[in-house]
Amino acid sequence: MLGLGIDIGAGSIKSGVFDETGTILEETRENTHAKMKNAEFQKAILSSASPLLKKYEVTGIGVGSPGPIDNEKGIIHSSANLPLLDAFPIKEILERETGIQTKLNNDANCASLGEYFFGPGAGSSNLFVFTLGTGLGGGWIQNGFLYNGFQGNGMEVGHTTIIKDGALCGCGKRGCAESYFSATGLMNRYFDRTNQKANSVAEVFQLANDGDSHALDTIYEGTEVLAETARNIVNLLNVDTIVFVGGLIKSWSLFGEHLETRIRSQVFPILADRLKIFHGENQAILGAGSLVLEGMNPNRSKI
Amino acid sequence: MLGLGIDIGAGSIKSGVFDETGTILEETRENTHAKMKNAEFQKAILSSASPLLKKYEVTGIGVGSPGPIDNEKGIIHSSANLPLLDAFPIKEILERETGIQTKLNNDANCASLGEYFFGPGAGSSNLFVFTLGTGLGGGWIQNGFLYNGFQGNGMEVGHTTIIKDGALCGCGKRGCAESYFSATGLMNRYFDRTNQKANSVAEVFQLANDGDSHALDTIYEGTEVLAETARNIVNLLNVDTIVFVGGLIKSWSLFGEHLETRIRSQVFPILADRLKIFHGENQAILGAGSLVLEGMNPNRSKI
Numbered sequence: 001m002l003g004l005g006i007d008i009g010a011g012s013i014k015s016g017v018f019d020e021t022g023t024i025l026e027e028t029r030e031n032t033h034a035k036m037k038n039a040e041f042q043k044a045i046l047s048s049a050s051p052l053l054k055k056y057e058v059t060g061i062g063v064g065s066p067g068p069i070d071n072e073k074g075i076i077h078s079s080a081n082l083p084l085l086d087a088f089p090i091k092e093i094l095e096r097e098t099g100i101q102t103k104l105n106n107d108a109n110c111a112s113l114g115e116y117f118f119g120p121g122a123g124s125s126n127l128f129v130f131t132l133g134t135g136l137g138g139g140w141i142q143n144g145f146l147y148n149g150f151q152g153n154g155m156e157v158g159h160t161t162i163i164k165d166g167a168l169c170g171c172g173k174r175g176c177a178e179s180y181f182s183a184t185g186l187m188n189r190y191f192d193r194t195n196q197k198a199n200s201v202a203e204v205f206q207l208a209n210d211g212d213s214h215a216l217d218t219i220y221e222g223t224e225v226l227a228e229t230a231r232n233i234v235n236l237l238n239v240d241t242i243v244f245v246g247g248l249i250k251s252w253s254l255f256g257e258h259l260e261t262r263i264r265s266q267v268f269p270i271l272a273d274r275l276k277i278f279h280g281e282n283q284a285i286l287g288a289g290s291l292v293l294e295g296m297n298p299n300r301s302k303i
Numbered sequence: 304m305l306g307l308g309i310d311i312g313a314g315s316i317k318s319g320v321f322d323e324t325g326t327i328l329e330e331t332r333e334n335t336h337a338k339m340k341n342a343e344f345q346k347a348i349l350s351s352a353s354p355l356l357k358k359y360e361v362t363g364i365g366v367g368s369p370g371p372i373d374n375e376k377g378i379i380h381s382s383a384n385l386p387l388l389d390a391f392p393i394k395e396i397l398e399r400e401t402g403i404q405t406k407l408n409n410d411a412n413c414a415s416l417g418e419y420f421f422g423p424g425a426g427s428s429n430l431f432v433f434t435l436g437t438g439l440g441g442g443w444i445q446n447g448f449l450y451n452g453f454q455g456n457g458m459e460v461g462h463t464t465i466i467k468d469g470a471l472c473g474c475g476k477r478g479c480a481e482s483y484f485s486a487t488g489l490m491n492r493y494f495d496r497t498n499q500k501a502n503s504v505a506e507v508f509q510l511a512n513d514g515d516s517h518a519l520d521t522i523y524e525g526t527e528v529l530a531e532t533a534r535n536i537v538n539l540l541n542v543d544t545i546v547f548v549g550g551l552i553k554s555w556s557l558f559g560e561h562l563e564t565r566i567r568s569q570v571f572p573i574l575a576d577r578l579k580i581f582h583g584e585n586q587a588i589l590g591a592g593s594l595v596l597e598g599m600n601p602n603r604s605k606i
Binding site for chain 2: 126147149150151153154155156157159160161162163164171173175224225228231232233235236237238240266268270271274
């Protein structure tokens with residue numbers, strides 16, 4: 001049996017039909033633009049999903065979107081890339097138009113659930129996933145269920161304080177984990193050191209690779225902050241598996257070993273011994289689609 | 304109907320029979336000493352509980368003890384005050400000797416559950432309790448159930464990093480919350496500033512009360528760290544209620560207002576609006592006894 005995953009990303013909607021092994025059988029892509037309002041966005045969503053739903057018999061639909069959303073009601077309030085959306089009731093619309101049960105969650109939670117079902121830490125009963133992208137996100141899966149918190153605001157690990165009175169974060173507070181390890185954070189901390197604006201985080205990583213000491217220091221500091229952030233999660237929740245995903249994983253060779261070593265040295269020994277640490281590519285369609293599977297046993301997952 | 308709470312504290316075992324309103328009907332106290340081994344400690348536990356069990360019909364027994372313990376197996380591995388205890392199977396012994404179902408947990412978890420049933424935040428569906436004592440502990444109650452983590456090691460909030468590379472903590476790491484706000488932490492940070500050893504944390508608070516600037520700075524810094532620690536818990540778990548308990552609450556007037564203001568300013572506004580913050584006296588017998596009630600509805604709790 002099959003599921004449909006819909007990933008609402010920057011500039012496009014990607015839909016894909018997948019099976020219980022995590023194989024994507026077919027996908028579509030529909031472009032979006034910043035001026036889209038509810039009606040036009042609805043058209044784009046249905047254009048993306050309809051050809052697949054005509055061809056495949058799908059049991060459930062999972063939608064992943066940047067926030068703020070209301071996962072319980074299935075509403076996308078708005079989005080950085082779609083600022084004119086106004087409380088778009090995507091769950092209601094898709095269920096009405098397709099007759100198929102639909103779930104919505106934020107992209108970090110979807111990525112986490114995708115790892116639970118199809119990633120290297122699949123099946124862990126106590127799993128935390130860090131998403132290393134523009135920001136720093138997180139998701140927690142206990143026995144196959146996401147921890148959503150209040151209206152889906154849970155696990156904002158990027159906005160936990162690791163260096164009290166430290167660098168200014170986009171959220172307006174100081175010393176958040178995200179202000180040290182995320183694309184934005186690394187670029188800003190590189191600027192602090194050099195007064196030079198990098199064009200992208202890839203440039204910071206490239207500079208580090210070329211031996212630039214400021215870039216190396218920036219990444220070293222960010223990695224230490226990320227390790228302390230993981231320490232806090234492990235000492236609080238006793239997760240047995242951590243997976244790092246997201247765009248910054250491409251540069252894992254520049255920070256991964258330091259990160260792992262530092263996490264293991266910082267958590268309680270009884271928790272370090274059982275801790276597994278992985279990194280992986282985040283497949284956004286599969287992550288969104290995993291909402292269909294939530295609560296199922298990953299070893300015998302049947303959609 | 305009635306329950307029995309047993310609090311294993313520093314230098315004594317206190318037992319008390321309580322009813323569903325949280326009234327303690329009668330209590331006993333049995334002294335302990337540092338040279339007690341399993342057999343002698345077993346005698347003391349039974350001496351403490353037996354007179355009450357003869358007089359009252361009790362449905363369940365809850366035991367609170369400092370760690371390390373194994374809450375699942377009901378074993379006290381050892382304790383700072385009872386170093387010669389060796390994997391003492393308190394659950395098995397009490398159930399065998401009394402025929403009454405017995406639960407064991409660590410003292411911070413018991414204090415938290417006590418607050419859930421009988422404290423000012425009673426009945427919150429998402430409650431975090433900070434215990435401010437020699438160390439800094441925490442407990443998390445979701446819908447009436449403790450979050451225990453791995454073998455009861457969960458929610459070690461005192462050993463989360465708030466100031467990376469900060470002050471040395473008793474755990475061997477740097478910058479833990481506990482190294483800034485706890486009896487030990489406040490005394491050590493006062494020493495850093497003055498090279499003078501306070502005899503107790505009460506002395507640090509008294510000095511602050513008398514206007515000593517180093518004592519005031521120490522408490523100010525500790526309070527800010529504790530507020531950031533609470534921020535992290537709220538942004539991660541979206542708890543709707545925080546209760547501070549423990550010995551340091553006696554000096555609440557010296558830090559409470561600053562603490563509350565700072566927590567509210569640091570968490571996401573959507574989470575600050577619904578957040579309730581309380582402080583209260585921790586009744587250790589009632590906390591231990593609350594283990595009997597775990598999972599029950601606090602508004603209609605029947606033991």
